Amino acid sequence: MVCYSANGNTFLMVDNTEKKISENEKPDFVRNHVGDLDGVIFVEKVGEKFFMDYYNRDGSMATFCGNGARAFSQYLIDRGWVKQRKFTFLSRAGEIKVFLDDGIWVRMPAVSEVKELEVDGYRGHFVVVGVPHFILEVKNVDEVDVEKLGRLLRHKTNANVDFYEVAQGFLKVRTYERGVERETKACGTGVTAVFFVHHSRTGSKEMKVLVPGGTLFLREENGEIYLKGDVRRCSEE
Numbered sequence: 001m002v003c004y005s006a007n008g009n010t011f012l013m014v015d016n017t018e019k020k021i022s023e024n025e026k027p028d029f030v031r032n033h034v035g036d037l038d039g040v041i042f043v044e045k046v047g048e049k050f051f052m053d054y055y056n057r058d059g060s061m062a063t064f065c066g067n068g069a070r071a072f073s074q075y076l077i078d079r080g081w082v083k084q085r086k087f088t089f090l091s092r093a094g095e096i097k098v099f100l101d102d103g104i105w106v107r108m109p110a111v112s113e114v115k116e117l118e119v120d121g122y123r124g125h126f127v128v129v130g131v132p133h134f135i136l137e138v139k140n141v142d143e144v145d146v147e148k149l150g151r152l153l154r155h156k157t158n159a160n161v162d163f164y165e166v167a168q169g170f171l172k173v174r175t176y177e178r179g180v181e182r183e184t185k186a187c188g189t190g191v192t193a194v195f196f197v198h199h200s201r202t203g204s205k206e207m208k209v210l211v212p213g214g215t216l217f218l219r220e221e222n223g224e225i226y227l228k229g230d231v232r233r234c235s236e237e
């Protein structure tokens with residue numbers, strides 16, 4: 001087992017290719033081993049393909065994790081299990097494409113269920129990127145009490161909650177993650193949801209997104225959204 005950090009969103013990577021940990025055992029395994037990390041990723045195989053199975057730190061399974069997908073890709077590369085510059089793997093949100101050039105670019109799951117939403121007087125957009133997000137534009141993201149307001153809205157919507165600020169040439173995003181039940185340093189599906197709404201309004205094809213854990217890069221190509229950012233191993237085997 002080894003820890004990976006994708007812009008500060010942290011995961012324990014568990015080689016479960018021999019299926020030693022069963023589906024039923026996974027939630028308890030997660031709660032017993034996650035420590036202070038945000039989630040656990042079981043690395044598995046379905047036929048010849050690698051499969052990413054993501055769990056939040058509270059033991060809940062999630063359909064997808066954008067930063068997890070970047071960490072999973074780096075893990076496959078570090079293990080020497082993939083050597084190509086383009087490869088795919090499976091997730092509960094479908095097949096994920098990965099391209100390596102100036103970093104690891106992951107093609108995110110298609111955005112769906114986009115709608116305007118008002119909860120307790122807070123207006124935003126509900127957007128699904130494999131997992132649900134309630135995104136809210138604010139004037140100054142640093143002034144938001146993410147723990148308090150994020151937690152409240154997360155429970156009202158059963159979604160991750162992202163607060164974003166549109167700045168000159170970049171976006172700033174902070175996320176309260178369901179299942180982690182606190183603010184995380186970065187959320188890949190969250191910044192994708194924000195970028196999608198921003199792109200729909202402005203047509204902008206590329207965007208830098210500042211998050212507490214650094215900078216993420218988003219780009220749109222033929223209606224598909226790609227995500228890149230920092231990813232590194234944070235423990236020895």
Ligand SMILES: N[C@@H](CCC[C@H](N)C(=O)O)C(=O)O
Pocket residue numbers: 009056061062064065066067068131132160177178179180184186187188189190
């Ligand atoms: N950190 C993730 C999202 C993980 C899943 C989420 N907490 C949920 O349960 O919906 C990301 O980088 O996308």
